[in-house]
Amino acid sequence: NAGVTQTPKFQVLKTGQSMTLQCAQDMNHEYMSWYRQDPGMGLRLIHYSVGAGITDQGEVPNGYNVSRSTTEDFPLRLLSAAPSQTSVYFCASGDYEQYFGPGTRLTVT
C-alpha cells in the first residue's frame, strides 16, 4: 500500500512550457484534490474530484487543468507555465481523513 504518490519530486520549467504533475493513490478513494503552497503560506485548493469523470475548481484554478479518467490517477496540467506558479504542489486523497503526497517542488524561470 503506497498511499499517495507524486511525480516528479522536483521540476524546473521555463516560462511558457507545459507539463503534467502526476498523482496516484492505491486506496480506492473517490475524493482527490490538488493544492499549492507558497513560502510561509497555508495550502490553497486548485482543483478537486469526487470520482472518475467528475472534477471541479477550487480557490485558485487559473492556469491549471485536471481530468480524472480512473479512480487511481488525478494528473494536474500546467498549460503555459508562469513564474507565479513557482510553488510546492500537494495531491491528496481520502474520505474523512485526507492523505497527502510528498509534494512536487516546481520552479518556473
Next chain:
Amino acid sequence: DAKTTQPNSMESNEEEPVHLPCNHSTISGTDYIHWYRQLPSQGPEYVIHGLTSNVNNRMASLAIAEDRKSSTLILHRATLRDAAVYYCIRRYGGSQGNLIFGKGTKLSVKP
C-alpha cells in the same frame, strides 16, 4: 476564506501538555472540525476531526465547545517531533467536502 482563527505561533516545553485553540464562530451545523499538521518539508498529516462531541485518538484529543464556536486541540505530552504548523479547518460536506486551509499555528517545542 478559511473562516477559522488561530494564533500565529505557540511555544511548549517537551513532555508538557499543549492546548492549541481555534475560533470558528460562524460554523454551521453541518461543518466538521478537522485538524491537520505539517512538519517541515512534508505534506500535511491528518490529526483528528469531530462534529459535536469531544474526540480522542492516539495522536491527540479534540475538545469542542458546546456552542461549537471554538475548539481546542490537545497534545497530552509534547515531543520534539510535534513541532509543526497545526491547521484547524472547517469542512463542509462530510467526506466529500473540501479542506480550506488558513495559515495555522506554528508550534515550537523546547527540550
